[in-house]
Amino acid sequence: MKISVQRLYDSPNDYKDMIVTVEGWVRTIRSSKDFGFIELNDGTCFKNIQIVFENNVVNNYAEVEKLPVASSISVTGKIILTPDAKQPFEIKAEDIEICGVSASDYPLQKKRHSFEYLRTVAHLRPRTNTFFAVFKVRSVLAQAIHTFFQDRGFVYVHTPIITASDCEGAGEMFQVTTLDLDRIAGSKEKVDYSKDFFGKQTNLTVSGQLSVETYCMAFRNVYTFGPTFRAENSNTPRHASEFWMIEPEMAFADLDDDMSMAEQMIKYIINYVMERCPDEMEFFNKFIEPGLFDKLKVVTDSKFDHVTYTDAIKILKESKVLFENPVEWGCDLQTEHERYLTEKHFKKPVFVTDYPKAIKAFYMKVNDDNKTVRAMDLLVPQVGEIIGGSQREERHDVLVARMIEMGLAPEDYWWYLDTRKYGTVKHAGFGLGFERMIMYMTGMSNIRDVIPFPRVPKHAEF
RNA sequence: UCCUCCUUAGCUCAGCAGGUAGAGCAUGCGGCUGUUAACCGCAGGGUCGUCCGUUCGAGCCGGACAGGGGGAGCCA
Numbered sequence: 001m002k003i004s005v006q007r008l009y010d011s012p013n014d015y016k017d018m019i020v021t022v023e024g025w026v027r028t029i030r031s032s033k034d035f036g037f038i039e040l041n042d043g044t045c046f047k048n049i050q051i052v053f054e055n056n057v058v059n060n061y062a063e064v065e066k067l068p069v070a071s072s073i074s075v076t077g078k079i080i081l082t083p084d085a086k087q088p089f090e091i092k093a094e095d096i097e098i099c100g101v102s103a104s105d106y107p108l109q110k111k112r113h114s115f116e117y118l119r120t121v122a123h124l125r126p127r128t129n130t131f132f133a134v135f136k137v138r139s140v141l142a143q144a145i146h147t148f149f150q151d152r153g154f155v156y157v158h159t160p161i162i163t164a165s166d167c168e169g170a171g172e173m174f175q176v177t178t179l180d181l182d183r184i185a186g187s188k189e190k191v192d193y194s195k196d197f198f199g200k201q202t203n204l205t206v207s208g209q210l211s212v213e214t215y216c217m218a219f220r221n222v223y224t225f226g227p228t229f230r231a232e233n234s235n236t237p238r239h240a241s242e243f244w245m246i247e248p249e250m251a252f253a254d255l256d257d258d259m260s261m262a263e264q265m266i267k268y269i270i271n272y273v274m275e276r277c278p279d280e281m282e283f284f285n286k287f288i289e290p291g292l293f294d295k296l297k298v299v300t301d302s303k304f305d306h307v308t309y310t311d312a313i314k315i316l317k318e319s320k321v322l323f324e325n326p327v328e329w330g331c332d333l334q335t336e337h338e339r340y341l342t343e344k345h346f347k348k349p350v351f352v353t354d355y356p357k358a359i360k361a362f363y364m365k366v367n368d369d370n371k372t373v374r375a376m377d378l379l380v381p382q383v384g385e386i387i388g389g390s391q392r393e394e395r396h397d398v399l400v401a402r403m404i405e406m407g408l409a410p411e412d413y414w415w416y417l418d419t420r421k422y423g424t425v426k427h428a429g430f431g432l433g434f435e436r437m438i439m440y441m442t443g444m445s446n447i448r449d450v451i452p453f454p455r456v457p458k459h460a461e462f
Numbered sequence: 463u464c465c466u467c468c469u470u471a472g473c474u475c476a477g478c479a480g481g482u483a484g485a486g487c488a489u490g491c492g493g494c495u496g497u498u499a500a501c502c503g504c505a506g507g508g509u510c511g512u513c514c515g516u517u518c519g520a521g522c523c524g525g526a527c528a529g530g531g532g533g534a535g536c537c538a
Contacts, residue, residue, distance in 0.1 A: 030501090032494050039498075050498075068489090086498060104489055109473060110499060111487050116530060117473070172536095207538095233463060234536055245538060324534090335534080388538070433538030446531095447538095458529095 006044040008079065012089045015079040022049060022091065023074045023099070025127065028110050031065040038064075040075065046133055046279040050090040051075050058096050069110070070102035070127070115449050122453055122462050130288065133280035134450055137273055138438050144272035145225060145246055145434075148265055154248060155219040158226065159208030164200055165412060172231035173203035174241075204229035209247050209429065210363070210416050213392065216249040216427055217419050223248040225434075233457050237446040240435065242455040249429035255365075255374045255391040258428035259351050262378055262387050263304045265432075266349070270300050273441055289443025296441070298348055299380065305350040307341070309333075309372065312352050315345055332359045338377075338384040349380045362402045364390040365426075376430070383440055389430025396420040 003020045024042030031037070038051040055061040067073070077093040107121050108128060118125040125131040146156070162176050178197040193201045208224040215222045224247045231241065248265075250257060274281055274296070285292040307315070316327040316337055325334045333341075333352070342350050354372040357364070364373035378387035393399045399420055403410050410417060438450040448454040453462040 028498085028500095030497050032497080032501090034495060035497090037497050037500090052496075054495090085496085105472070106488090107472070109488050111474070112499085113473065114531095119530095228538075230537075232536060235463085236534085236536090237532080239537070243538065385538080431538065436538060 004044040005040075005042045005047070005049045008049065008089065009045055009047060012079070012081060015089075016081050018079050019076065019094070020079060020091070021074060021076045024049075024072070026067055026069055026071045026073060026102075028069060029065065029067060034061075036061075036065055038067075038073075038075075040073070041127075041132075046129070046136065046277075046283065047087075050087050051077070051093050051096075052080075052090055053093040053096060058093055060096065060098070063098065064096050067098065068102040068104045068106055069108070070106045072099040072102075073097060074099060115446065119448055119454075126452070129283065131449070133277075133283050134438070134442055134444060135452065136280050137277050137442055138450060140273050140276050141269060141438060141441065142225070142434070144269040145265075147272065148268045149221075149223045149248060152221065154221040154223045155215070157208075157212050157215045157219075157222050157224050159205065159211035159224050161205055161227065162198075162202050163205045163211075164198065164202050165210070172233075173206055174229050174231045176202045176204060206230055207245070207247070207431070209249070209431070210413070212247060212249050213427070213429075214415065214419055216251050216429070217423065217425070220251045221248070235457055237448075238436065238439075240447050240451060240454055240456050243447070243451070244434035246432045246434060247429060249427060251425050251427045253391075253428045254426055255353065255376060255389075255428055258389050258391060258430055259304075259306070259353075259376055259378075262351075262376075262389065262430050262432075263349075266378075266387075267300045269437070270296050270441065284442045284444075292443045295381065302348040304378070305346045305348060307346075307350055307352055308354045309352055309356065310354065312337075312341055316340065319345070330356050330358065333377075335384050338379045339382075342379040342384070343381045347381070349378060351376050351378050357402075360390070362406045362408060363392050363399065365393045366398055366402070374428075378430075380440065383436065386436055386440060387430050387432050389428065391426065391428040394420055394424045394426050396424065 001018070001020050003015070003022060005022060005024070008015055008020075022040065022042055024040040027039040027041050027048050029036060029038050034055040036053055038053065039048040040051055041048045053061065053064055058064060064073075074097040075091060075093050076095045077091040079089055080092050081089045108124055113128070118128065118131065126135055149156070179191065179195065184191060193199070196202070205228060207228060208226060212222055212224045224245070226244065227242060228245045229242055230239075232239070248261065250261065281293075289295075310329065312333070313327055313329050316323070319340065321340060323334070323336055323340075325331075325336065327337060341352070342348070353374070353376045354367060355375045356371060357366060357373045360373050360375045364375050366373055374391035376389050377385045380386050393402060396417065399417065400410050403413065435447050435450050439445065439447060442450065444450050448456065
């Protein structure tokens with residue numbers, strides 16, 4: 001009977017003394033003259049299973065004993081419960097079929113590797129404990145987000161990856177073209193985009209928000225969850241050129257509804273992953289970020305705090321802390337300021353709201369003071385900003401005025417403005433960086449280590 | 463893009479007052495009746511990131527470039 005290792009760990013007693021077959025990859029072999037041990041991972045489970053093989057039992061002992069790490073095998077044998085050993089059970093092999101003998105220059109040792117080195121073998125690193133756990137959590141976290149929103153009646157919208165709006169206002173964009181760049185480079189003429197594939201200049205999306213707002217006006221509660229591209233030359237452990245983003249949008253909702261939803265979502269997805277990835281999370285708590293569980297518990301168990309930008313500035317000024325960047329009303333909060341607020345002052349997640357309109361996007365709702373907008377950032381200890389959102393400006397005339405104020409051409413956004421023309425309604429939404437959430441959940445400190453094949457400036461290997 | 467640190471065997475690292483290299487792991491061979499980062503023995507493996515300079519002599523000093531880490535800005 002073929003069985004997964006996960007299944008065996010779920011209920012070892014059900015398989016006591018039964019003959020089963022497991023298939024997997026050798027993580028390590030220890031052998032002596034007439035018997036040996038194999039640690040096998042079959043991919044279904046973070047934990048390995050120990051295979052015991054003996055010279056007078058399996059007919060290919062010498063071959064098995066010499067198998068290099070990473071070789072693939074199929075093992076048939078009896079499940080033996082071993083309550084006194086380090087592992088709860090093992091398989092006493094009766095037959096070991098060798099599927100693929102690995103080459104002896106396999107780049108992964110049993111020993112610890114640096115993450116920098118493992119990035120150079122990104123195609124092999126999911127076979128290590130750390131990356132196996134990271135990418136399992138990534139998968140489960142994605143499902144957690146879908147489940148959270150679907151259970152609440154949100155509709156999942158696939159907004160376009162290729163977009164023609166060239167100024168969504170969120171940074172440098174990657175251009176998409178089928179024009180012959182080699183030829184264009186040599187000519188002095190201006191590029192004629194009417195000859196390009198779409199008949200106009202197009203780019204990869206930097207945000208699905210404007211598109212999803214139109215679906216919000218049909219389905220009421222919607223969300224996007226997809227890849228996003230930024231051509232910024234920013235080289236940090238928290239930025240990638242290609243990353244995933246979650247953007248919910250709710251009609252008939254104000255900023256308070258928005259923050260409430262964000263808080264519920266964060267708590268829900270943390271609990272969801274904790275429940276479904278206990279081994280992986282245990283591993284992170286032990287080896288990657290000691291204290292991880294305490295950190296997450298503060299988030300799931302506390303009521304998030306709220307403070308306005310104006311009050312936050314006051315708090316920072318009164319703190320008497322000598323910041324590298326002095327605080328003044330009107331300036332954007334720097335990382336050091338955000339971390340002071342959430343780590344030292346509030347000591348838990350905190351929403352900062354009502355930022356000066358000059359430092360925020362055009363689509364955010366202008367407050368009655370005409371100086372601030374209904375924006376919110378969720379700050380969490382150790383990371384700083386993890387969510388950014390706002391109530392949207394639903395008044396057509398105010399929105400148009402804001403666009404002009406910020407140097408945008410309203411006619412380029414005619415379809416977006418139509419949402420304010422045909423049955424406009426107050427609405428709000430936010431954006432969550434998927435990878436940043438994974439980093440927060442796992443304690444991994446570099447975004448390149450939570451994306452299977454990360455893309456950052458000067459790197460598109462694999 | 464700016465600041466700062468790093469670059470020695472496949473991997474992780476050591477090296478000294480400037481005198482032409484070492485360990486562990488990995489690999490190969492051998493040994494071992496319960497291991498679990500197994501252990502013991504033997505062996506192979508390096509133009510010390512690249513180029514230029516100082517010096518009788520440079521892995522070690524100086525410069526440039528490349529690659530990487532961390533911090534900052536931008537943001538998710």
